[in-house]
Structures are given as structure tokens and as C-alpha cells.
Amino acid sequence: MRTILSACALAMLSACSQHPSNINDTTEVSFDENRFRQDIKILSSDEFEGRAPTTKGEELTLTYLSEAFSAMGLKKPNGKDYLQAVPMVTYTPSEQQQIQLGDLAVKYRQDIVLSSRHDLANIDINNAPLVFVGYGINAPEYQWNDYQDLDMAGKIAVILVNDPGFALPDSGKFNGKAMTYYGRWSYKFEEASRQGALGAIIIHDTKPASYPWSVVENSWTGAQQDLANTEQQSKRVKVEGWMTYNIAEQLFTKAGLSLSTVVDRAAASPINLALNQNASIAFANKAQYSNSYNVVATLPGSTRPDEQLLFTAHWDHIGIDPNKQGDQIYNGALDNASGTAGILEIARQFADQANKGKPLARSLTFIATTGEEQGLLGSRYYAADPIYPLDKTVAVFNLDSTNVYGRTLDYTIIGKGKSELENYLIDALKSQNRTAKSEKYPEAGGFFRSDHFSFAKKGVPAIFAGGGSEPVDEATAQYKAAMQIKMKGCYHNVCDEYREDWDLSGALEDLAIFYQAAATLGNNNDWPGYYKGTEFNALRPAKADAMQ
Structure with a gap:
């Protein structure tokens, strides 16, 4: 059955009549829940094999998305198809690894995961x-350098996850409990590489990492993709990965140190210590080069088509793990077939309005990105080699894992307080009588973990938002509690599968918020910027800051 929901009916709130919809010249839009469900269901089906880049699953996904955008009548940016080639290299480390840390013989997967992003047949250390x-932080603005006076040539860095603010949230260090980019694993490997280290191993700890060891094992074993950049590859650490906290404790004990004591010292001030133990690592490695693809479709603006608003969602997931017992397919239904289906449904609404003679003044471009799970690869590539100039890109709205837990009274903006762009979402929330809040766990570093971040680093206002933590009523609260039990442990796991009993009403409300925000920004002359005190203010300052 086709479900048609106007912006007001979607909110299902009596007060909605007090806030006439101003979506795209007050035109009501229709969101089709069955169509939205079907997109999620197909993209996350076993047939699509977990949508890993450069696989059969990618081919099926590219065809599905291209046909969907074509049916809407969206423009092919290159005039030929909807694809932007993203040169990638796939590294596959052997499952048979010989790893010795001091006199500890550690087991691959169980105790440690290692890989190499070098085109070498054998890794032998x-x-x-x-x-x-x-x-593992070198941050002059925080007067912090864990590598002070160190020569890391030929050495392997052992690094804590997150940043000192997590351990000492009331100390004024870094950004308190909210993770900075210095807390992300990607930064830690990058900095170790800049320091000339031979290798880098992060100590996993569930709370500061915000995910269990199973996520590390599932995400960091098997084929690993990266952008094909020979110069950057040559400067990368030779070996990188994670070890369990238990193994780290044993390693530090062998060095005559207490890990918990050293962790406390590391949070208080910069530190580096020789562990007086050596590592020997050997495994076979394979590198294969091929293109993966972003899917890019444009709805041209009527009067300022050179000015772009982007919607992004990553189509990729982890794929298949043939070494796993039982179910081997990481279907990625919530993460992120749901977000990909979301931008398709939003695109259909704007395309319908354009066909009715009501296009936006500015252009809308929808980008289904590749390689997000491997380090935001598709969005990083687009930001470095954009189809449309970034200085003409007004804003980016990113959808990653939509709400499957029912309607909420609130609405989560990840990294709330960073840019003026969030005001468009906050204004749109009035039609649903909802309030905007920051994420519940800022220590998880959500702002740095999805594709919007690639654009933020270039100064383009980019936002990641949706869902909320307050169910709209008791029945929804009970449903949410039961569904969370069903979904527990499914992040980056094989149980992230489409479920017929998902309540997608909250997701549809969120789509309406994105739609309204983009429609308003797409028809005005505003250029949002980043607030003073944020990492990106110097690149595109907020209006008040720019006038100072």
C-alpha cells in the first residue's frame, strides 16, 4: 500500500496546523514508506553481498542507484553516466600471521589485527x-606533543584510543568529553606516519573507542581499501592495526609497567616511553588496483545552477567474510542502505516539484559515496577532486543510518554548535514540534566518522543529523526498547539486516526535515559558515565572524 504523507500529516501532531508547511513554496510533498522500505530491503539483500567496493555487490548497487536517478530524470554530471571513478587499491593481508610482541605470541583476530597499506608481497619486520x-597526538594549539624528542624511524608506536579529554573531561584538556579529531584512529595512523614510524598499533578499549572488539575484528580483517595514491602510500607506516586491552596489559607488565597507571599519566600530560621490547611481524600481503565509484546525480537549479547543495550517503558496507562461520554477509541494512534509500526518497520529492515547474534556485546534487567504511574514501576523493567547485558548494547534508526506532520528540545534530547550517534544520523542526539536541555520546567522535567530515575539512558547512533519544509516547518507548535488544551488537556485524518490523515513521519525519532545510536554503542567497572557535572557522567563517 502506498503511504502518502504531507509535511503536516507526517508529523501527526495537532499543533502542526499552526505551522503551515513552507516546504518548497508551501507545496506539500509525499513520502512513500513502502518505496523507502523497498530500497532498504533490496540494497541490503543477500544478492548485493554486503556492497563491498570493487565487488559484484558494487556492480549491482551502481546499477540500482543509476536506474533510480535516471527514472527521476536527474542530470548525469559527466553527460554519460552517473559515475565518478574513485581510484582504489585493495590490500588483503594473509590470515596466517606470525606476530611476536616481546615474548608474547599473539593470535591474529583474537588478540590483534594488523594490515599494511603498502604494495608489498610480504611484510617482514x-x-x-x-x-x-x-x-599519539601532536597538537601545537593544545600545547601537546606525545612525540616530543622522539626519533620513530624503525620503531612501532603503541597508542591509546580517543584523546585526553575523554579521560579527564573536567580538566579543560582538548574538548572535554567530546572527542576531537585527534582522538580518531585515522589521525593516529596519519600522525605516526608523519613521525616516520615503521608501524602503529592502537590499544582497543571499549568505552573510549565507543565500540567493542568485535567491530575492530570485523572491520579491520580481510580486504582493506584505500585511495590509490603512490606518494601517500610510500609515507604510510608499514604496518598498522589494533591490539586488545588484555594483550596490552600483558605487554606493559612484561615491561615492568602498570598499563592503568601509564594511561593516567598519558591523560595528564604528553608522554612517551620505550617499552624495552621488540616486535616481529610477518605476513603475506596482496595489493590490487581498480576503480570503485561514487554515484552522482544533479537536479539543476533554475536561476543559480552553479551554486550547489549536496546530499550524501555512503552506499558501501563490509561485504562478505569467507572466514566467518555461519552467516558471512554483512548486509549493512541500517548502515547504510537506510541512508542511501533516504537520499533517493528526498531526490524523488525535489524531482517531482521540479517537474511541476517549481525547481529550486540552486542546484541539488545527490552523491552516494563509496568506501566510507574504509576511511571516508569516496567523499575524500570527491572533496579533493570535485565535480562541482567547492567554493560554489553551499552546504552538505549527510544521511548515515536513519532512525528505525520510531518517532521522537527531539532531533540529534552530531557536533551541534559547529556551523550556521544547523539553523536550517532547527527551523524546520518547528513544523513537527521537535527540538534539536547534541548527540548523547560526543565522546564517540561521531562528527569525524562519516562522509560530511571530508567536506568540513575543506571548509564546506556539512551536517550529520537525524533521529533522537526521546520516544514520542510510551508505546514507541516500549517498541524502541524491544528493537534495541534485537539490534544489540549489530553495528558492523552480520545481523545488521532489514527487518519488516522496523518502525520507519521517525525516519520519514527526518527526511521531511532534511527536505525543508534544503528547500529553504536552496531558494535564498545565504552562505552558512562555521562558528568561531570551531576547527573550520578560518576556512569559511560564520557571517558575524566574517564581518569582524
Whole structure:
């Protein structure tokens, strides 16, 4: 059955009549829940094999998305198809790894996961000194350098996850409990590489990482993709990965140190310590080069088509793990077939309005990105080699894992307080009598973990939002509690599968918020910027800051 919901009916609130819809010249739009469900269901089906880049699953996904955008009548940016080639290299480390940390013989997957992003047939490291470098941070603006006076050549850095603010949230260090980019694993490997280290191993700890060891094992074993960039590859650490906290404790004990004591010291001030133990690592490695693809479709603006608003959602997931017992397919229904289906449904609404003679003044471009799970690869590539100039890109709205837990009274903006762009979402929430809030766990570093971040680093206002933590009523609260039990442990796991009993009413409300925000911004002359005190203010300052 086709479900048609206007912006007001979608909110299902009596007060909605007090806020006439101003979506795209007050025109009501229709969201089709069955169509939205069907997109999620197909994209996350076993046939699509977990949608790993450069696989059969990618081919099926590209065809499905291209046909969907074509049916809407959206423009092909290159005039030929909807694809932007993203040159990738796939590294596949052997499952048979010989790893010795000091006199500890550790087991691959169970105790440690390692890989190499070098085009080498064999990784062979003998007796490399292990050096503890605290949080592995070099941040002059925080007067912090864990690598002070160190020569890391030929050595392997052992690093804590997150940043000192997590451990000491009331100390004024970094951004308190909210993770900074210095807390992300990607930064830690990048900085170790800049320091000339031979390798880098992060100590996993569930609370500061915000996910259990199973996520590390599932995400960091098997084929690993990266952008094909020979110069950057040559400067990368030779080996990188994670070890369990238990193994780290044993390693530090062998060095005559208490890990918990050293962790406390690392949070208080920069630290580096030689562990007086060496690592020997050997495994076969394979590198394969091929293109993966972003899917890019444009709805041209009527009067300012050179000015772009982007909607992004990553189509990729982890794929298949043939070494896993039982179910081997990481279907990625919530993460992120749901977000991909979301931008398709939003695109259909704007396309319908354009066909009725009511296009936006500015252009809308929808980008289904590749390789997000491997380090935001598709969005990083687009931001570095954009189809449309970034100085003409007004804003980015990113959808990653939509709400499957029912309607909410609130609405979560990840990294709330960073840019003026969020005001468009906050204004749109009035039609649903909802309030905007920051994420519940800022220590998880959500702002740095999805595709919007690639654009933020370039100064383009980019936002990641949706869902909320307050169910709209008791029945929804009970449903949410039961569904959370069903979904527990499914992040980056094989149980992230489409469920017929998902309540998608909250997701549809969120789509309406994105739609209204984009419609308003798409018809005015505003250029949102980043607030003073944020990491990106210097790149595109908020209006008040720009006038100072």
C-alpha cells in the first residue's frame, strides 16, 4: 500500500496546523514508506553481498542507484553516466600471521589485527622497538606533543584510543568529553606516519573507542581499501592495526609497567616511553588496483545552477567474510542502505516539484559515496577532486543510518554548535514540534566518522543529523526498547539486516526535515559558515565572524 504523507500529516501532531508547511513554496510533498522500505530491503539483500567496493555487490548497487536517478530524470554530471571513478587499491593481508610482541605470541583476530597499506608481497619486520606514545597526538594549539624528542624511524608506536579529554573531561584538556579529531584512529595512523614510524598499533578499549572488539575484528580483517595514491602510500607506516586491552596489559607488565597507571599519566600530560621490547611481524600481503565509484546525480537549479547543495550517503558496507562461520554477509541494512534509500526518497520529492515547474534556485546534487567504511574514501576523493567547485558548494547534508526506532520528540545534530547550517534544520523542526539536541555520546567522535567530515575539512558547512533519544509516547518507548535488544551488537556485524518490523515513521519525519532545510536554503542567497572557535572557522567563517 502506498503511504502518502504531507509535511503536516507526517508529523501527526495537532499543533502542526499552526505551522503551515513552507516546504518548497508551501507545496506539500509525499513520502512513500513502502518505496523507502523497498530500497532498504533490496540494497541490503543477500544478492548485493554486503556492497563491498570493487565487488559484484558494487556492480549491482551502481546499477540500482543509476536506474533510480535516471527514472527521476536527474542530470548525469559527466553527460554519460552517473559515475565518478574513485581510484582504489585493495590490500588483503594473509590470515596466517606470525606476530611476536616481546615474548608474547599473539593470535591474529583474537588478540590483534594488523594490515599494511603498502604494495608489498610480504611484510617482514624483525625486532622493531615498541614505543608507547600516549595518545599519539601532536597538537601545537593544545600545547601537546606525545612525540616530543622522539626519533620513530624503525620503531612501532603503541597508542591509546580517543584523546585526553575523554579521560579527564573536567580538566579543560582538548574538548572535554567530546572527542576531537585527534582522538580518531585515522589521525593516529596519519600522525605516526608523519613521525616516520615503521608501524602503529592502537590499544582497543571499549568505552573510549565507543565500540567493542568485535567491530575492530570485523572491520579491520580481510580486504582493506584505500585511495590509490603512490606518494601517500610510500609515507604510510608499514604496518598498522589494533591490539586488545588484555594483550596490552600483558605487554606493559612484561615491561615492568602498570598499563592503568601509564594511561593516567598519558591523560595528564604528553608522554612517551620505550617499552624495552621488540616486535616481529610477518605476513603475506596482496595489493590490487581498480576503480570503485561514487554515484552522482544533479537536479539543476533554475536561476543559480552553479551554486550547489549536496546530499550524501555512503552506499558501501563490509561485504562478505569467507572466514566467518555461519552467516558471512554483512548486509549493512541500517548502515547504510537506510541512508542511501533516504537520499533517493528526498531526490524523488525535489524531482517531482521540479517537474511541476517549481525547481529550486540552486542546484541539488545527490552523491552516494563509496568506501566510507574504509576511511571516508569516496567523499575524500570527491572533496579533493570535485565535480562541482567547492567554493560554489553551499552546504552538505549527510544521511548515515536513519532512525528505525520510531518517532521522537527531539532531533540529534552530531557536533551541534559547529556551523550556521544547523539553523536550517532547527527551523524546520518547528513544523513537527521537535527540538534539536547534541548527540548523547560526543565522546564517540561521531562528527569525524562519516562522509560530511571530508567536506568540513575543506571548509564546506556539512551536517550529520537525524533521529533522537526521546520516544514520542510510551508505546514507541516500549517498541524502541524491544528493537534495541534485537539490534544489540549489530553495528558492523552480520545481523545488521532489514527487518519488516522496523518502525520507519521517525525516519520519514527526518527526511521531511532534511527536505525543508534544503528547500529553504536552496531558494535564498545565504552562505552558512562555521562558528568561531570551531576547527573550520578560518576556512569559511560564520557571517558575524566574517564581518569582524
